[in-house]
Amino acid sequence: MYTNKLSVHTVYMGMHDLTESILREVKASGIQSGICHISMLHSTAGLLICDKDENAKTDIMCDIERAIPTRVDFKHRETASDAGGHIKTALTGSQISLIIDHGSLILGPDQAVVFAEFDGPRPRNVIVTVYADS
Amino acid sequence: MHKSNYSNPLQKQCLSLPDLCDDQIRGSVDGVMNAIPVEVMQKIRKIILTGCGDSYMAAHAVIPAFKKYARIFGTEFEAMRCIDVSRCLYLDDQNASATLVVAISASGAPARISEALLRAKHFGAHTMAVTNNPESGAGKSAEYVLFVGTPDFPDPNPGLRNYYASLVSLMLFAARLGEVKGISPLRSVNALSQQIREYTRSFSAALPDMDESMFRLAQHWQCFDGFDMLGDDTDHSTASFIAAKFVEVSGVMCAVCDMENWCHVEFFKSNPTETGTVIVCRSRGADLSRVKETIHQAQCIGRPILLITDSDEDFALSTSSSLCKIPSPPPGFEFLAPILNYVPGALLASYYSALNEIAYFRGGGVWAEANTIRTSRIVNA
């Protein structure tokens, strides 16, 4: 088992591509076959696997915002983006598990692991844990 | 065998109705006008009518009059058994103040009547007793009293004149309600009074024949030990009333049923040829085709039938069946039928009792002592 913490400096409603950093962590773990588990420890952000294209990522964030608009009349009384962020987080999820084979993540050529910021800008943490096959 | 030898209180009451009519209408109109203040009546949207024994039948029989005179969208008129009103009725605050609970009892004495009124009051409903005795328990328990003012009669039991009085008073009350709520034209009470007078008068000419033929039929049916009374809708009230009179004056057991269920169930009673079958129906009744079929089904097993109707239709009656033709209510006032269409049945009951020399209400003794109508415990809501 290998684990490390990544820091992400986000912008408001940013879609930050973590794929390269995660590939680095997998390599650093030295594990050839197993599971890579990525989780972020916040409740107003999400982890997604999506297209790496910038426009595609922007579209996704726009549609998330359209589904859960940052409105002013949430029951939770903090900032609107905080209240809305909690809901977006619940929808997008906070963690991803990926398969490692031959020392590398199995990901499609257009896929990216993306940190979706629903509030921000903020310093954010992502935990990468790599488990070897027993 | 002389009819006059078998003259009896119930029969005399029947024959007294035409004479009672004018006095009764006067009493009822007076009672209706003084019962409930206009501003209270205007707020009433739901009426629950109740009574014990034949008064419950009266409650049921006057519903069409309320629908005719006082129905608009959102109003409701309903007959409920007294035991259900007194023990099971629930009204929420919102609806109670627009609800009027009417308890019918000539004597006003039954415990259950007072209980029903008190329960309705408890839930905040308006209450009215329809009674001939304002000083009675019912009169005192109710917020308002419709005093029917029925003149005394030498032998007033069983209360046939009271039944007439209750029906007439409630129908006039319905007309009054329609007037004050602006649903029916002004002077509806007067117009209805006139129709009641005419309808009752039309019976006065027919009564001697009716009396004669029912006396004759009673001789044929004298030995029967069970009767079926059939009618649909308000004719069911009439059938029930006739059954109640039979029980009261003779103690003979009677079943009451609508046409349809009779064909399914009561039809299978044993001794069909000795089970008197009284059918009440109306010329304008929507059930005419079913009445004819029922008569057919009954005659197939030899049931002796008395058909009480104002219809000229051919009912294919067999020789063992009898027809008692009664006057029709004035056109447009068919709902008046229940105020009088029980008369032949009541006459039959009276002669059945007289010919068999049976005491009304079994003649006191244990029958009077064991009955708990007045002494029943009143339970608070």
Added chain:
Amino acid sequence: MIYRKTIRTQFKGCPSITKEVMDCLAESGVQNGYCCVMIPDSTAALAITSFWDKRGLEDLTDELARNIPTRVSYRNQTSPYDASGHVKASLLSSSAMLPVKDGELVLGSSQGLVYMEFDGPRTRDFLVMINSAE
């Protein structure tokens, strides 16, 4: 180790089950490894989100209901709550995998495991699997 836990949910309730999962972890004695939580029902979901403010969770149910209305015209005819619950459940997740480090679940301070009931009240089970990976 696999634990089966039972909870009684309220109509549209969303109780936190973080404490129950932590209890399982303590009982297992695992120091490093992972913890997988799973819900074996199709009208409920598991969300990782902020659980401090009950009103925030109401916001989440409101927004889900707005996006996935409890319609009368679903093809699934069991009941409206059942039908819309299936859709909601598939948009959210029925499982979560959390790293375990030094005997603790790796969770952010505002994160919690929330059981999302889309029907209810019901008696529900969830499964907790904890494995050691040194």
Added chain:
Amino acid sequence: MFDQNNPKDNPLCNQVFSLPGMIEEQVRICFSQEQLENILPIQDCFDIRKIILTGCGDSLAAAGNMVPVLTEFCDVMSCRAIDPITFTRFMEKTDIGIGEPNSPLVLSISAGGETARVLEVLKKASELGAFPLVITGNPESSCANAAKKAFIMKTPKMQNDFPGLRSYLANMVGIVAIAARLGLVRGVLEPETPEMWSQSVIDYVKSYAPHLESISDAMFHLAEKWKSFTRFDFIADCVSSNSALFAQEKFYEVTGSLGCAGDSEDFCHINYFVRDPETVGTVFFAYRDQPTYSRIKETIRSCVTLGRPVLVITDEEDDFGDGVTRVVIPKTPEGYTWLRPLMDFCPVALLAGYISELGERRYFHSFFPHTYERDPESLFFAPGTLTLKESKIEYIL
């Protein structure tokens, strides 16, 4: 003829004893998710504002028994059982509904599906734009075709189940299943309630099994005393008045007796005065949880004083005084009083069966209860006599 060695071999008795054994299968059929979803799609469930139940004879009693369940758990504005001829011939459009689609739900029962009057009910409801639904055993029948939906009972078959106690129970279970469906879909009941209900129905019906033998013995002894009676009064209040109605009907069917069903108050005003009280079998349904219980007890005492032979069916170890035969039926579980009518007809059904046997009476005045052979002399089933299926279809709108 009656076999002294085997007094329990009669159709009513055999059916009563078969009920605990059939209930599981009947509940499975009635609570079938597939069938319920088909007859009551979610959209239709939400259209229903009022419910009207109808049926002829004991079907109306079955319907009336289940009115409280529909009223309490289905979030409807009103629910009433109305006899079919009143519904078709005397109720105007405004008496029934205000023209909203699929409302009221007009729930009619016809086991054979060919009863003319029920067909008439369904046709009228259909024409009014209401929601005609029939509970029937025959999916090919006229009623099944005329209704918008047909709820098929598929009651497990048994030899000699006529007159039908099993179908009576089945119809009530069917209405319970409909109530569970409506309540669940409309968000009144919890998702697990239908399952709890179906289990509670099974448990309650089965709870009779250990008591049937002793109830049956008691009824047999009573039948020995009552075998020559030809007049009966059945007195009950509230929902139990439907059980009284059912009892009255069975007594007509298998003993040919004159019977009346009444409430504890009105009885005191009318049938109290029936003569020769010592030969009027008088049956009370007396349950302490009913608000009229004190009145029922008064009326029981009146009857005893008059010298009437009295049977009291109750679920209480209460003392009704001397001169009363009491039969105690199993209690319903807390919050489930609506289960009671599913089975509280059993004692009277047994009594009717035994009186028929001991009094050597015929079923429907025509059939010998053991062989089911029809007396060739009987006029009751002669061709052209019965009008139940042939009655003319006619209704007012």
